[in-house]
Amino acid sequence: MRIAARIPTIAAFIAVPFAASAQNWSDQPVDPAAEAVTAVIAATYEEDGRHFTEDDTPTFKVAEDGTLDWPSFSGFRRYHAECHVCHGPDGEGSTYAPKIKNSAVNMGYYDFYDVVVNGRKVGNSVMPHFGDNPNVMCYLDDIYTYLLARGVEAIPRGRPGKKVKKSTTFVEDEDACMG
Amino acid sequence: MKRFLLLSAGLTVCAGMALANDDLVTQMEDSSQWAIQTGDYKNQRYSKLDQINKDTVGDLQVAWTFSTGVLRGHEGSPLVVNDVMYVHTPFPNIVYALDLKNEGKIIWKYEPKQDPDVIPVMCCDTVNRGVAYADGKIFLHQADTKVVALDANDGSVVWEVQNGDPAIGETNTATVLPVKDKVIVGISGGEFGVRGSVTAYNIADGSLAWRAYSMGPDSDILVDPDNTTHLGQPVGADSGMNTWEGDQWKIGGGTTWGWYSADLEENLMYYGTGNPSTWNPAQRPGDNRWSMTIMARDIDTGVAKWFYQMTPHDEWDYDGINEMILSEQEVDGQMRKLLTHFDRNGLAYTMDRVSGELLVADKFDPAVNWTTGVDMDPNSDTYGRPAVVAQYSTEQNGEDVNSTGICPAALGTKDQQPASYDPDLGLFLVPTNHVCMDYEPFRVSYTAGQPYVGATLAMYPAPDSHGGMGNFIAWDNVKGEIVWSNPEQFSVWSGSLTTKGGITFYGTLEGYLKAVDTATGEELYKFKTPSGIIGNVMTYESDGKQYVGILSGVGGWAGIGLAAGLTNPNDGLGAVGGYAALSDYTALGGQLTVFALPN
Numbered sequence: 001m002r003i004a005a006r007i008p009t010i011a012a013f014i015a016v017p018f019a020a021s022a023q024n025w026s027d028q029p030v031d032p033a034a035e036a037v038t039a040v041i042a043a044t045y046e047e048d049g050r051h052f053t054e055d056d057t058p059t060f061k062v063a064e065d066g067t068l069d070w071p072s073f074s075g076f077r078r079y080h081a082e083c084h085v086c087h088g089p090d091g092e093g094s095t096y097a098p099k100i101k102n103s104a105v106n107m108g109y110y111d112f113y114d115v116v117v118n119g120r121k122v123g124n125s126v127m128p129h130f131g132d133n134p135n136v137m138c139y140l141d142d143i144y145t146y147l148l149a150r151g152v153e154a155i156p157r158g159r160p161g162k163k164v165k166k167s168t169t170f171v172e173d174e175d176a177c178m179g
Numbered sequence: 180m181k182r183f184l185l186l187s188a189g190l191t192v193c194a195g196m197a198l199a200n201d202d203l204v205t206q207m208e209d210s211s212q213w214a215i216q217t218g219d220y221k222n223q224r225y226s227k228l229d230q231i232n233k234d235t236v237g238d239l240q241v242a243w244t245f246s247t248g249v250l251r252g253h254e255g256s257p258l259v260v261n262d263v264m265y266v267h268t269p270f271p272n273i274v275y276a277l278d279l280k281n282e283g284k285i286i287w288k289y290e291p292k293q294d295p296d297v298i299p300v301m302c303c304d305t306v307n308r309g310v311a312y313a314d315g316k317i318f319l320h321q322a323d324t325k326v327v328a329l330d331a332n333d334g335s336v337v338w339e340v341q342n343g344d345p346a347i348g349e350t351n352t353a354t355v356l357p358v359k360d361k362v363i364v365g366i367s368g369g370e371f372g373v374r375g376s377v378t379a380y381n382i383a384d385g386s387l388a389w390r391a392y393s394m395g396p397d398s399d400i401l402v403d404p405d406n407t408t409h410l411g412q413p414v415g416a417d418s419g420m421n422t423w424e425g426d427q428w429k430i431g432g433g434t435t436w437g438w439y440s441a442d443l444e445e446n447l448m449y450y451g452t453g454n455p456s457t458w459n460p461a462q463r464p465g466d467n468r469w470s471m472t473i474m475a476r477d478i479d480t481g482v483a484k485w486f487y488q489m490t491p492h493d494e495w496d497y498d499g500i501n502e503m504i505l506s507e508q509e510v511d512g513q514m515r516k517l518l519t520h521f522d523r524n525g526l527a528y529t530m531d532r533v534s535g536e537l538l539v540a541d542k543f544d545p546a547v548n549w550t551t552g553v554d555m556d557p558n559s560d561t562y563g564r565p566a567v568v569a570q571y572s573t574e575q576n577g578e579d580v581n582s583t584g585i586c587p588a589a590l591g592t593k594d595q596q597p598a599s600y601d602p603d604l605g606l607f608l609v610p611t612n613h614v615c616m617d618y619e620p621f622r623v624s625y626t627a628g629q630p631y632v633g634a635t636l637a638m639y640p641a642p643d644s645h646g647g648m649g650n651f652i653a654w655d656n657v658k659g660e661i662v663w664s665n666p667e668q669f670s671v672w673s674g675s676l677t678t679k680g681g682i683t684f685y686g687t688l689e690g691y692l693k694a695v696d697t698a699t700g701e702e703l704y705k706f707k708t709p710s711g712i713i714g715n716v717m718t719y720e721s722d723g724k725q726y727v728g729i730l731s732g733v734g735g736w737a738g739i740g741l742a743a744g745l746t747n748p749n750d751g752l753g754a755v756g757g758y759a760a761l762s763d764y765t766a767l768g769g770q771l772t773v774f775a776l777p778n
Contacts, residue, residue, distance in 0.1 A: 077621060080635035081458075085303050085370070088739055089637065095738030095767060096251060096304050121295055124270065128299035133629035159581065159617065159637055178624055 030105045032152040040108050041148050048169035050141070057109035058141040060149040066162055068155060070170060073163035075146025078139040082130070090157040091150045097125075104147035112144055138177035200359050200382070203313040204443075206260055211720035213259045213728075216309045216354045217597065218676075218717075221505035222440040224599035225677050226718045230725035232680025235776055236694045236704045242726060242775040243283060249273065250767040252713055252734020254595075255309025255354060256674070257771060258317075259719035260331065265317055266771055269734070270298055270305035272321045276334060279721050287334035289319070289327075297323045297345040300371065300628065304734040306352050306713070308438075308595070313357030314382050320364055324351045328362075328385060338385035342366065342378055347627045349373050356439040358448060359478055361388055365435030369453045369498065372430035372631040375470075377439075377450060379481060389481035393433030393452040393469050394419040400469065400483070401476070407483045408535055410563045414486065422466035422491075430625055431463075432456035433470035437500030438597055442516070445533055447475045447484055449505070449518060453498035459620040459633030460574040466491035471499040473520060473528070475535060485535030490524050491564060494573040495549060495618060496589035496634075497524035502597045505532060508605055510657055519656040521598055521609055523591025526553065526565070529656045537563055541659030543593075543652065544611060546586040546641040573618050573634070581619040588616035588638040590670070590736055597715060598654075599677040601697050606662060607654040608683045608697065610671035613641045614648050651675075651685055651693075653700060663700040669761060672737045674715025676727070684727060686712025688737055689764040692729050692772070710768020711761060713737055724775055732769040733761065 031037060043051035043061045050071045051061040060072040079091065088094040091101030104112055116136065119129030130136035136143070149155045206214035210227040218224040231239065247253065251269035258265045263286065264277040271293055276286040298305055301322060311318040316337055317329040324343035327336060342364055343349030348371025356363040361379040369375070375393040380386065391401040400419040407414050420428055433452040441448045452474065455467035471490040476483050490497050504519045518532035525547030529539035540553035549572075550565040569575050571585045590612055598609040616638045623633030640648045649667035654660070673686030683697045688711040694704040711733025718727045738761075 077619065077635040080637070081621075081623065081632040082630050085630075085739060086299065094304075095734045119299075124295050124298060124305075126295045126298040128296075130629065133626050134624045135626075135630070135632075178622065 028102055028106050030102050030151050037105055037152060040105060041152055041154075049164060049167035051145075058145050060145040060154065062149065062154050068149070068160045068163045069145070070164045070166050071142045072145045072149055073160050074139055074170075075142035075144070076160055078135065079143050079146055082133070082136050083143065091147050092157070101147045101150035104144055105151035109144060113140065116140060134178055138174060200313050200357060202315070203357055206312070212261075213256070213717045213719045214312055215258070216255055216311065216715070217438050217440065217502065218599075220358065220441040220443065222438055222502045222597065223504060223506070223602070224597060224675060224715070225602060227679045228718055228720055228725045229678060229680040230720075231678070231682070231727060231776060233682055233696060233703065236680070236682055238776055239694070239704050239706070239727070239774045240777055241706070242773045244773065245277065245283060245771040247273070247275075247730075247732070247769040247771065249732070249769045251732065251769070252304040252306045252738055253730040253732030253769055254306040254352070254713050254715070254735060256715040256717040256730060257728055258310060258312055259717075260312045262721060263331070265310050265312070267307055267310050267319065268769065269307055269732070270301075270322045272307055272319060274310055274317065274319055274329065274334070276331070289329055289334045291319070291321050291325070291327065293321055293323045294345075297350055300345050300348055301350045301352065301367070303736045304738055306735045308352060309354045311355045311357050311362070313362070316382070318355050318357060318362055320351045320353065320355050322350055322352070324349055324366065326355065326362070326364055326380060326385070328382070340380055340385040343368075343373075347371070347373065348629070351436070353436045354438070356441065356448065357382060358441045359443075361478065363439060363448060365437070365439070365450070367434050367436040369432040369434040369456055370630055370632055371628065372432070372456045372625050373434055374429060374431050375434035375452055377435050377476070377481070391476060391481045391483070392419070393435065393472070394423065394428040394431040394467070396420060401481045402483045408485045410487060410535065410537060411557070418468055422468045424464050427463045430456055430631065431467065431470065433472070435500065437595055438502035440503045440505050441478065442505060442532060445516075446478050447532070448478050449473065449475055449503040449532065451499035451501060451503065451520065453500050454493050454496045457623050457631050457633035458496055459578065459623055460492060460494045461578050461620060462623070462633065467493065471497065473499065473503060473518070473530070475532065487528075487530065487535055487537060487563065489522055489526070489528065489565070492574065494567075495524070495585060497522065497591060499523065501591075501593060501595060503532075504598060504600050504607065506600055506602065506656075508657060510538060517656070519600075519607060521593045521607075521654075523587070523594065524550070524565070525587045525592035526550070527654060527656065527659065529659070539656065539659040543609065543654055543661065544587065544613060544650065546613060546615065546644060547592060548584070548586045573620050579619065579621050581617055583617045584615060584642070585618055586615040586641055587612060588614040589618070589636055590614060590638070594672070594736060596672050596713070597674040599675040599683060601677045601683070603679070604698060605655070605657070606697065607656055608675045608677050608685075609652050609654050610673055610675055610685055611650045611652055612648065612670040613644060613650050614638050614670060615641050651695070651700070653697070665695065665700050665702070670737055672713040672735060673729075676716035676718060678718060684716040684729075686714065686716065686729055686731075688712065688733060688761055690731055690733075692716070692727075692774070706774070708772045709770050711737070711765040727774045728771060730771055733765055733767060737761075
């Protein structure tokens with residue numbers, strides 16, 4: 001929640017153009033080995049169960065036995081409540097919205113955050129703004145890291161099988177955020 | 180409020196406007212026309228045309244095509260009135276009038292200006308289920324809930340009225356019901372905490388006649404506590420509030436986006452209400468009346484004659500909005516006026532549509548497992564209630580628990596795609612889904628205009644079956660039995676059409692228009708159209724020739740999961756990708772294809 005609390009002020013000032021346009025069934029592919037991709041996903045340190053990259057952006061962690069970090073599992077749940085009616089199961093896209101698992105990787109944390117908070121329009125392809133929706137905002141880092149993991153296929157489609165136990169910090173942050 | 184509504188309704192009748200709709204009734208009785216989305220007020224989707232029949236359908240050819248110019252999910256169908264075809268599109272909801280006497284030349288085109296911000300507030304694509312006709316007007320109910328009456332001759336706006344507010348998640352996908360001097364409209368937004376309602380506007384000028392909410396005080400839900408009944412008993416005072424905790428009813432769902440039917444003799448209109456909000460049952464204790472309810476209301480006043488709540492306290496998103504098909508059939512040696520309804524919850528209900536008596540409630544897909552059946556004993560305390568199987572109860576399993584293997588999935592054994600009825604055979608022909616799910620409810624907080632869901636779910640083809648995600652079935656509504664069942668690879672998301680030629684048409688998500696023998700299900704014809712079909716088949720006659728029309732354009736609810744294919748998380752890694760992805764078969768489209776026999 002440290003990052004989440006800090007970002008909105010930054011996001012308000014950043015307006016980065018996007019390379020990925022809203023196309024369905026035909027989205028920018030992701031190469032998990034590419035250097036740019038590694039930079040966005042590689043976990044270097046952990047705080048209270050959440051993992052971060054060298055650039056202090058949140059990321060996922062899959063242990064050798066396939067156990068997923070709790071926040072990314074939480075992202076799986078919230079994604080399938082708030083996002084999947086447009087972006088499809090497992091971030092795979094639908095007939096009318098892009099394959100967001102790829103978008104997350106290609107956009108990186110700050111651009112992703114900005115679009116979720118503020119929304120955007122490309123003709124009649126419209127991403128709504130979720131900035132005032134606690135069901136999204138309280139779990140935005142979770143949803144982002146879940147989609148990163150899907151984008152590089154670090155976890156398969158469907159419900160993640162094994163996950164780390166929810167940390168007490170996560171519970172406290174969740175309660176404080178959801179009110 | 181109620182007094183005013185009744186008064187205004189009375190005045191309208193006095194002014195003689197009740198006759199305005201004789202035109203539509205005449206058009207509906209003429210089988211050369213397709214004057215209403217549902218075929219007729221009974222929603223039978225049956226045509227007396229028989230030039231294309233069991234023996235000739237094999238020769239069917241494409242006669243002409245028309246591109247709508249929009250690449251989104253195309254639900255509903257065109258209308259044909261007085262040799263003019265009216266074609267609608269998904270958002271931005273364009274309407275075209277095509278001259279059938281002049282090779283389909285465009286007579287007029289109407290394109291409303293709508294704020295694209297409404298798009299993401301619509302659950303599941305920007306579909307629209309078509310325009311309606313009455314009294315020389317074409318009625319369009321736009322995505323942003325504006326109801327527009329257009330002059331059928333030139334497309335000019337006669338009147339328009341704003342029915343809801345997209346800023347709080349109120350949108351529209353449905354057609355409207357023109358009946359007597361009114362046009363009756365519904366609302367969508369069950370996943371945004373909208374409180375559902377049905378509203379009647381006067382056809383003459385668009386003024387409000389009445390509005391009936393699905394939950395709330397008696398003055399809002401338009402009931403007479405002593406005379407409105409539920410399974411034969413008066414509903415009593417405050418029935419729309421006393422099965423809710425606190426103010427939850429204010430964001431209670433029960434939206435009304437299905438197809439409506441009407442019985443002019445009884446002066447009743449029929450429809451069903453959707454799921455209660457949220458999908459997390461723990462946050463809304465109680466039966467949540469009158470969500471998930473079949474409703475019979477007086478056409479003039481909106482006051483309810485009877486209700487039947489099919490799924491009290493929904494735990495699975497089994498909206499009750501599917502169409503009510505009216506028929507006259509013999510039951511135990513007596514002719515009855517029946518209402519037949521294929522619910523999302525996997526049960527098919529046959530009711531006496533005059534009294535609201537429940538006659539039959541049976542599973543129309545053997546995979547259905549969340550209930551063991553409905554209590555049919557009028558003397559029982561649980562009369563009319565489905566017995567819930569604990570293993571599949573997301574309420575009993577609780578928040579943050581993933582309930583697995585629930586059949587059907589949230590999209591139901593059948594969604595809105597309307598069934599048809601063959602009055603000669605007494606058979607219902609039903610497009611169905613054969614999909615199951617895992618469902619995990621969790622805490623969710625409400626923000627106006629934002630999704631209000633509170634559950635995560637995974638869907639996959641029904642296990643231990645044919646592996647496909649759909650069936651097209653024939654149903655006996657008196658016996659409560661499947662007569663025949665054709666497996667389909669994908670959910671059948673197209674409304675069917677049955678004709679006196681002994682055949683039934685429906686579309687598939689791969690894009691096929693199929694014709695089958697109504698009595699046996701034997702496939703007699705298929706043709707692959709340019710995109711997946713989620714529209715409804717219609718037929719008309721022009722210059723002595725019968726035509727069959729269908730809109731192609733994949734999308735809608737089906738476009739969410741099926742685009743990338745569904746997987747069963749319980750099957751583990753090996754099955755991933757094992758189920759067919761619709762994107763391997765079809766791509767986006769927006770086209771009308773019209774078929775006829777060769778000259």
